[in-house]
Amino acid sequence: MMSYRTIIGLEVHVQLLTRTKLFCGCATTFGLPPNSATCAVCCGLPGTLPVMNRTAFQLALKAAVALNCTIATFTKWDRKNYYYPDLPKNYQISQYDLPFSSEGWLEIETPAGARKIGIIRAHLEEDAGKMLHDERAGKNDSLVDLNRTGTPLLEIVSHPDMETAEEAKAYLEELRLLLREIGVSDCEMQEGSLRCDANINLHVPQPDGSFVATPIIEVKNLNTFRGVERSLKYESERQAAELQRNLDAGVWHVDATRTSKFRDYRVSPITQRKSDGALGPVSKATAGWDERTGRTEIQRRKEEASDYCYFPEPDLVPVTVDADTLERVRAELGELPAAQKTRLQSQYGLPVYDAGVLSRQGRAFVAYFEAVVKQCGDAKEACNWTMNDLLSTLNDRKLDIKESSLSPENLGELISEIQATGLNKQRAREVYAVMLDGLTAKQAIDKLGFKVVADEGQLLELVRKAIAANPKAVADFKKGKVKAADAIKGFVMRETKGMAKTEMVQQLVMRELAKE
Amino acid sequence: MLDLTATELLQRQANGDSSAESITQTFLAQFRQHDSRIRAFLHVDEADAIEQAKAIDAKRKGGESLGKLAGIPVAVKDVLCTKGRRTTCGSKILQNFVPPYDAHVITKLKEADAILIGKTNCDEFAMGSSTENSAYQTTRNPWDLERTPGGSSGGSAASVAASQAPLALGTDTGGSIRQPASLCGIVGMKPSYGRVSRFGLIAYGSSLDQVGPFAQDVRDAALLLEVIAGHDPRDSTCVNTPVPPYTAMLDEPIKPLTIGVAKQFFGKGLDSEVEQAVRSALKVYEGQGAKIKDISLPHSPYAVAVYYLVATAEASSNLARYDGVHFGHRTEKFAGLIDMVKKSRGEGFGAEVKRRIMLGTYALSSGYIDAYYLKALKVRRLIRQDFDQAFAQCDVVMGPTSPTAAFKIGEKADDPLAMYLSDIYTISANLAGICGISIPCGFTKSGLPIGLQILGGPFAEEKLLRVARLHERETDWHKRRPAL
């Protein structure tokens, strides 16, 4: 097995959360009957003209600012010309050489710590329609649904900064969290409001310290987060095997005369014989990911880059962005997930892992957590209850934090009650379960009839009884098996139906055992 | 009645001497009598025109307030969308296209209570200078039926020259209003880019196209422009600045008036009779106290080359939608999608349109775009700068509209370059986005009309019209009518 570096860059398209399309007034609602959300403009009828949706531009600005991008003060629209039946004008209005934003970054969490993934550019463009193939008996028609045509898309192109499939997945998850939090996109992969293509190749180290680059493959159709991870893992292994095979067979050659610099090292491209007999570079190819077979299928190798004949869109005017607008956008952003995570650590003393779990749940969840802390004053317990119990309840019931039947005040009161009474965790969970019906902690404890036994005399009697009944445990304890005390504590808990005050039992058991 | 201007026809209706219906009937009768030879119109729905006229008369009778063009028939170039009415662009590919909306200018005409009398012939997708490139018919010049009316708005120009309509709308991408106006002996005006909404104008070269008026005289042209100009939120390139009342100050001369004359407009290829007529027109202005100033537009020799890169590049993209998939002509038999698109376009487009699509695609292709399209954009900026400098020194620039009077049908049909040169003086106004007008200024010995082109700065329409009107008051070239 050869060792290699995997080089991954992602091109992500997200649909913006506007009510209407980018250049006309049609609705962007998902799942409407085919061709019902269309008009003369998005159908590209002769004589119609596009008019830019200002909200879409504002949302795109918001995203770019949140991604730490440089915002262009002057940006224009361009036409990308290509023929396809789902594109009624046979050109797409996009941005070519003057995108509204460029050079930003997004921080992701990796096993080796936080890392910044560079963003080359983010630009706005209109979406195409959808082709539906009618393959009923005797039919061989292709149908076109133009509902999606003209929906605003934000294309975010990363630098090839990711080195593992896991990092690619982490980048995508971090991006989704960010865009959802700032209300730019709902990022639903199933509904196509977040789409991802990945460019991947390998850099294989050579004895002389240089590297050989395998031809770049663009993996398309990545419809799930798991698919992104699986396909990239598969593709890197496939490329390694392909390189070995083709070098051994003499089909591919390393062209050490045409190296290029990548980060702090040099890479040599692969060449092969072309139809005219000369050696030439192996061009970039497109591959589709097949979720069922778990394989990438090479679709086509382009001999030359497609020519989209880009030119400035004459039907739209350039857009200028002034400092005031940018300031306003920045102010509207609020606290972004990365900053929030840092704050949760410093303000509440949470470990980095816990802070990460909380901030990944979104702003509303963090706000809930903070309300619980405010009520009970114990950030560690508030964090435990929200990220363990509450989160699994919400997941089981497929609820959003805003739909939780348990208010943060009530959860905070439960935590205070536990601290005051010494209610053990198991009993506390039963109280919690009852509270999900909308009861306060006190109401739930009353309803369950729980009464914590905190009478020292009563508990001492039980402890002595337990010691008498468990001579083996006592013997083990004396031999140094501290764990053996659990049997004594367990006896007391059973006798009190779990209602004994935990700390008090602990103290009494230790004191009495020491006397033995 | 046919000799009356729209302004006079409005007066007659107001006086009760005539009705919208009788006016419309008169022009329709003229259409019936002469259009089989002139072929100015592609579609005329007589019953519908009468209906519209009756409705206007009823409004007048009911004491309702009426629009600025109440009861005035207007012919419309068939590149402007008319709701529920076929709009073909003179092309087979849009033979059965019925737009579900009106162009903004059509809405404006309707609001002004004008009568939409019919759709006029034009070069296919407005690509041409003789109206010979129409897929349907060749329009003839009313002054000489062997000659072309010019183009691409030849149908609209011929309809006004032949008194089949008192007013008409055309579109001007490189001279398609001014050149036919000149060749047909009438007034034709291209407003500044952004003055009139392009919504519903089926695009040829989007950064150059403008809708403008044809009329018998300057006052009528001013009146029609007043109606169609103004902001439209559906066209982002249409400016939101108020439209001055062009007719109000029309008879007030601009004083002092400095007229720029560029030597580049009097070079090789200019017919001597045309030159003479234009020089006489300049004399008329001098006689009115105007100062003539020699200026230079150093980059104008490149205008034709720049135009045929910019306009065709935009056209290659604008016309990509006619693929037989969603609308327009679809071929009968095909094997697969690519074959269908190829055949539909191959059958639907004429030779000149294909030539320009290929030229434009080439100019935008990687490897060529820097040398052609992007270079053309740079020269376009220089041409605009030339005019900025010119208008800093003078009020208007004058010269011939076209290097020759009307040429024979078929004369240049097989020589695209010769045809392209007939727009040599008009094209730079489109590239610079400024306004221009062609007014009658004389006739050749063989009796063909000659046009004077007056160019004004961006949004200087009011000044331009007043300057044009000054010449018209002192001459009567505009009053001559062809013997049909």
Ligand SMILES: [Zn+2]
């Ligand atoms: Zn629409």
